[in-house]
Amino acid sequence: MSVKAKKIVKKFLDSDVFVNRNLFQDFFHKELKVFWHASSGYREYDYNDYHRLSQSTASFYDSMRCEISHMISDKNEVAARFTVFVKTIENPNEEVPVGYFISIFKLDDEKIVEIHQTSHPSQY
Template sequence: MSAAAKKIVRSFLDSDVFINPELFKDFIHPDFRTHWHASSGYREYDYNEYYRLTESTASSYESMRTDITHMISEKDEVAARFTVFVKTVENPREEIPIGYFISIFKVSENKIIEIHQTSHPSEN
């Protein structure tokens, strides 16, 4: 499943799920959990909490994209290093980096069921 898992994660990272929450169910497994070590501390999200996070993001940003620099996979797990860039609703002409991420995604039944990630904000 290594290649398939990698394709699912890349599709998720390249998608507009954080701008269009209607896409959420296409990528996220109902038993989803994420474990996030951010500069503000440690957080855990289940399916519903992560969905609310995507809704909140969608109201703040005009667009969002990821620049993936590394992606490796083994069986049903994919590790990715990426930067997230956004255009804000207030300033849709300027794209700025908002964070740097290293994440390990676990895929089950062709959807992301678990994420372990660490991130820190950009200096902008």
Template sequence: MSLTAKKKVQAFFESDAFKNKEVYEEFLHKDLKIYWHSSTGYNVYDFNSYWELIESASLSYESLRYDVSHILSEKDEVAVRYTLYSRTIENPNEEVPIGYFISIWKMENGKLAECHQTSHPAI
């Protein structure tokens, strides 16, 4: 039984996809495109460059946690509002918010294939 788009996105944020490349590959389409407006500008990532971003972030943080506050869906599109929390290597006992995000994901062939995202730092 396949998951609905909403349940798939929810499972993605609750998974180890941001730590484990095999899990990442289970959720994300090989033709992935992420269009990201952030405080540092506009970036476009594909399947490989997004994984490279995740890998480089993992070097700076002891852990990352995604706290989803809103998730809405219509057919194969899902909007998610979440806060990204981290524990730094320098201070692993304190979890702090590092950013606020709104993402709109589009599903294709049962995988997350496209994301339009905006974010700003929590500071």
């Protein structure tokens, strides 16, 4: 599954899932668990919590995209290093980096079921 898992994660990272409210269920398993070490502290999310987070994000950004620098996979797990860029509702003509991420995605039933993630904000 490693090639297929990598394609699914790449499709997720290339998507507008955090801007387009209708895509969330296409990528995430109902048993989703997210373990996130951010500069603001450690957080855990389940499917519903992460869905609420994505809904609130959608209200702030006009667009969001990821620039992937590294991606490796093994069986049903994919590790990726990427930068997230956004265009805000207030300024849709300027794209700015908002954060740098390293994430490990675990897949089940061709959906993301677990994420272990570390991130820090850009210095923009």
